[in-house]
Amino acid sequence: MLKLFEREQLNLAKLPEAQTAIEVRDLCLRFGDKHVLHNITMRIPKNRITALIGQSGCGKSTLISCFNRMNDLIDNSVTEGEIIIDGRNINRKKENLSVLRSQVGMVFQRPNPFPMSIYDNVCYGLRLQGIKQRRQLDDAVERALIEAALWDEVKDRLFESATTLSGGQQQRLVIARALALKPSILLLDEPTSALDPLTTLIIEELMADLKKRCTIVIVTHNMQQASRVSDYTAFLHQGELVEYSDSDTLFTLPEKKQTEDYITGRYG
Amino acid sequence: MDKWSLRQFLTNRQQQSYVISLGAFCAGLLVVALACVLMLITIRGLDYFWPRPVQSIQFELPDGTAKQVYAQINERHINSAVESGSEPAFVFRYSDSQHPYGRSLLVEANAVEAISEAAQAADILLINGSRVFSEPLSIRLPEDQSGELTQYDEIRDTVTAIREQIETVRKERLASVHRELASLDLRQVEEDAPARLRLYADFERWQQEVLSLEAQLADYQLVTRFNNGREFLIPLDDIDRLSYPGQLDWFGKLGIVGAGVVAFLTDAPKQANTAGGVFPALFGTVLMIFVMTILVTPFGVLAAVYLNEYAPDNHLTSVIRICVSNMAGVPSIVYGVFGLGFFVYLVGGNIDELFFKDALPAPTMGTPGVFWASLTMAILTLPVVIVATEEGLRRVPEGLKSGSYALGATKFETIWHTVLPMASPGIMTGVILAIARAAGEVAPLMLVGAVKFAPNLPFDGEFPYLHLDRQFMHLGVLIYDGAFHSQTDVRSASLMFASCLLLLVVVFVLNVLAVILRRRLRKRYLRGY
Numbered sequence: 189m190l191k192l193f194e195r196e197q198l199n200l201a202k203l204p205e206a207q208t209a210i211e212v213r214d215l216c217l218r219f220g221d222k223h224v225l226h227n228i229t230m231r232i233p234k235n236r237i238t239a240l241i242g243q244s245g246c247g248k249s250t251l252i253s254c255f256n257r258m259n260d261l262i263d264n265s266v267t268e269g270e271i272i273i274d275g276r277n278i279n280r281k282k283e284n285l286s287v288l289r290s291q292v293g294m295v296f297q298r299p300n301p302f303p304m305s306i307y308d309n310v311c312y313g314l315r316l317q318g319i320k321q322r323r324q325l326d327d328a329v330e331r332a333l334i335e336a337a338l339w340d341e342v343k344d345r346l347f348e349s350a351t352t353l354s355g356g357q358q359q360r361l362v363i364a365r366a367l368a369l370k371p372s373i374l375l376l377d378e379p380t381s382a383l384d385p386l387t388t389l390i391i392e393e394l395m396a397d398l399k400k401r402c403t404i405v406i407v408t409h410n411m412q413q414a415s416r417v418s419d420y421t422a423f424l425h426q427g428e429l430v431e432y433s434d435s436d437t438l439f440t441l442p443e444k445k446q447t448e449d450y451i452t453g454r455y456g
Numbered sequence: 457m458d459k460w461s462l463r464q465f466l467t468n469r470q471q472q473s474y475v476i477s478l479g480a481f482c483a484g485l486l487v488v489a490l491a492c493v494l495m496l497i498t499i500r501g502l503d504y505f506w507p508r509p510v511q512s513i514q515f516e517l518p519d520g521t522a523k524q525v526y527a528q529i530n531e532r533h534i535n536s537a538v539e540s541g542s543e544p545a546f547v548f549r550y551s552d553s554q555h556p557y558g559r560s561l562l563v564e565a566n567a568v569e570a571i572s573e574a575a576q577a578a579d580i581l582l583i584n585g586s587r588v589f590s591e592p593l594s595i596r597l598p599e600d601q602s603g604e605l606t607q608y609d610e611i612r613d614t615v616t617a618i619r620e621q622i623e624t625v626r627k628e629r630l631a632s633v634h635r636e637l638a639s640l641d642l643r644q645v646e647e648d649a650p651a652r653l654r655l656y657a658d659f660e661r662w663q664q665e666v667l668s669l670e671a672q673l674a675d676y677q678l679v680t681r682f683n684n685g686r687e688f689l690i691p692l693d694d695i696d697r698l699s700y701p702g703q704l705d706w707f708g709k710l711g712i713v714g715a716g717v718v719a720f721l722t723d724a725p726k727q728a729n730t731a732g733g734v735f736p737a738l739f740g741t742v743l744m745i746f747v748m749t750i751l752v753t754p755f756g757v758l759a760a761v762y763l764n765e766y767a768p769d770n771h772l773t774s775v776i777r778i779c780v781s782n783m784a785g786v787p788s789i790v791y792g793v794f795g796l797g798f799f800v801y802l803v804g805g806n807i808d809e810l811f812f813k814d815a816l817p818a819p820t821m822g823t824p825g826v827f828w829a830s831l832t833m834a835i836l837t838l839p840v841v842i843v844a845t846e847e848g849l850r851r852v853p854e855g856l857k858s859g860s861y862a863l864g865a866t867k868f869e870t871i872w873h874t875v876l877p878m879a880s881p882g883i884m885t886g887v888i889l890a891i892a893r894a895a896g897e898v899a900p901l902m903l904v905g906a907v908k909f910a911p912n913l914p915f916d917g918e919f920p921y922l923h924l925d926r927q928f929m930h931l932g933v934l935i936y937d938g939a940f941h942s943q944t945d946v947r948s949a950s951l952m953f954a955s956c957l958l959l960l961v962v963v964f965v966l967n968v969l970a971v972i973l974r975r976r977l978r979k980r981y982l983r984g985y
């Protein structure tokens with residue numbers, strides 16, 4: 189109950205543009221003939237953590253992949269509707285994907301460090317942008333690793349292979365890798381599902397910390413986690429946005445029957 | 457009936473154990489077969505270097521003339537004759553005054569009167585690759601003096617010094633005179649210009665010097681005696697190595713083997729590939745494999761990357777894939793014919809038309825050469841590299857590619873920075889297989905540039921140093937050639953086996969290098985995956 193007073197409530201339906209990080213308008217997506225997302229409209233507030241929950245296969249991953257257009261990599265995907273980030277529709281044809289993806293970072297369910305040194309992993313995105321000066325890279329690596337709460341553990345072994353890190357460290361490394369590009373939005377697709385509770389906690393704390401710097405969208409199957417860390421929660425069901433409100437309301441007084449059934453574990 | 461079926465006879469467990477035993481037996485058989493092949497080639501190959509005793513043989517020719525000679529007997533033939541139960545016969549190589557440089561002969565056992573060890577007889581290897589078996593007596597020096605055999609080494613050094621002097625004069629003096637004369641010719645300087653006359657005088661002087669040195673050399677001779685008492689003179693300058701196999705202990709024999717191995721690796725073949733070394737063939741083989749690797753790797757990798765990453769997933773792509781795998785099964789001679797018809801005649805011929813027109817009708821590129829051979833072998837091994845690389849590409853986890861894309865990498869950057877490094881062990885596997893395949897081929901090479909004897913290496917001090925248009929020698933061709941000589945000649949059979957052994961060593965070394973490289977790449981890029 190204490191939480192309720194800590195958080196100022198925003199009216200999601202009438203969120204002013206200045207406070208909107210991502211605006212989704214009538215988003216539809218299909219893979220070939222298979223419709224996965226139906227007319228999704230939502231505004232994701234800036235510098236907040238928004239959780240996406242829903243049954244397996246309901247389209248959560250697909251939805252957040254729309255925010256950095258990772259669905260483009262799937263041959264038969266067709267996207268309709270608009271997604272507005274930074275005042276521009278990222279679904280337009282001439283959107284520069286490299287710029288978009290450095291602005292909208294993404295972390296996957298399974299940690300996927302590259303088979304290089306820890307240092308090179310964090311530099312990967314920066315090097316792609318053509319940054320070569322050692323000093324600049326050193327600074328960026330240190331900053332990103334500190335932000336990802338990994339610096340103390342790896343500062344003496346920056347040039348060892350990243351695959352020697354533990355799972356939780358790898359996941360934080362991957363977060364650091366995304367943070368090195370100073371993204372304004374960070375997409376996390378079930379970032380803790382492969383981790384133990386303690387490491388999960390570290391990552392959750394990390395998210396609360398990162399919220400100052402960027403907007404976070406997290407997909408999770410863990411109701412406790414969603415209510416613990418997120419400010420807002422969206423419930424998806426079979427590709428439709430069923431309910432979207434601040435987390436406290438959604439988890440305590442859900443408006444829709446479907447939502448209630450899902451969060452109380454009656455199905456799914 | 458049922459009573460006798462195997463099923464009833466054996467329990468399930470027994471059946472299983474029989475199947476496992478059978479499998480183990482087959483695997484064991486394979487290992488034994490491989491070991492046998494290696495042993496045979498190693499033993500017969502090393503036999504080439506092992507000093508054979510020189511023996512004194514008395515025998516009668518079919519026409520009744522008796523002969524007494526120094527000879528080296530080929531023991532293999534005696535053994536095989538004894539085993540097969542046929543009339544035993546001796547095959548040996550001997551020297552006498554009629555055939556001082558050796559002759560191979562088959563004599564039936566009952567025509568041989570006596571055989572005895574001849575420790576005093578030497579096995580004299582000449583620079584031109586032939587051998588003389590005779591007993592050294594003394595050394596003849598200039599001005600009709602004579603030296604002791606014990607002074608052989610010193611005198612040999614003097615001779616070498618004179619020979620070197622001649623070579624220096626030839627290389628430094630005469631060659632420069634020739635060059636200057638040629639440049640005068642080019643500028644069309646008159647026949648009686650003073651510069652020309654001075655050069656003629658120089659030429660005359662140095663030529664005289666060479667002649668006098670050579671005359672001096674000719675005075676140093678080894679006096680030897682054949683078994684029938686006739687004397688025979690061998691110019692010291694012609695002698696490469698002199699040894700007394702009958703007097704050697706183990707260390708001495710090993711020394712001979714060592715010298716023989718070094719000569720084998722560094723010398724050119726002599727006596728129509730029946731003696732001497734194989735350096736040009738070794739060089740040609742390694743060069744061909746290197747050039748082929750340099751050609752096939754980028755092509756194969758590019759093709760595999762295209763097929764795996766870019767090509768749409770449709771029927772055409774799968775048809776191409778099937779074609780690629782089937783290409784590996786095309787007989788290699790077909791590639792040879794293709795290389796000859798397409799690369800040499802068509803491509804090479806057109807290059808000649810376009811760029812080397814002034815040299816026509818003598819072809820420059822339109823003739824078999826090491827480059828075309830490498831290119832043909834590259835085409836031949838391309839499928840292997842493509843298939844192995846694709847295998848490596850497929851093993852790159854999808855999650856890593858997504859991770860790279862999510863950091864803003866383009867498709868090309870993802871492939872370059874993430875996919876290819878992780879596929880590099882697979883690529884190396886392809887290269888290893890390609891090397892193994894290319895090193896073993898002979899037939900296609902003979903069509904596109906490998907020859908039994910090439911006067912020049914494809915590499916020398918002349919610009920552009922690497923002459924990829926030249927024909928080259930190849931160990932495989934040498935072995936093939938040797939197989940024809942080997943029926944009559946003992947030594948060249950051994951040479952063939954020694955070349956085989958060397959070819960195995962080359963393939964083995966190249967493979968080991970590639971495997972080490974692959975292990976390092978694996979450790980670097982695939983640890984933890």
Ligand SMILES: Nc1ncnc2c1ncn2[C@@H]1O[C@H](COP(=O)(O)OP(=O)(O)OP(=O)(O)O)[C@@H](O)[C@H]1O
Pocket residue numbers: 219222224243244245246247248249250251262
């Ligand atoms: N490449 C694809 N081709 C066709 N259909 C796909 C593809 N990827 C996903 N889908 C389908 O889209 C739907 C949504 O998938 P998505 O991965 O977004 O689900 P999710 O909500 O993330 O599930 P989970 O919680 O299990 O991760 C699923 O029915 C899935 O089968």
Ligand SMILES: [Mg+2]
Pocket residue numbers: 248249250377
């Ligand atoms: Mg998912």
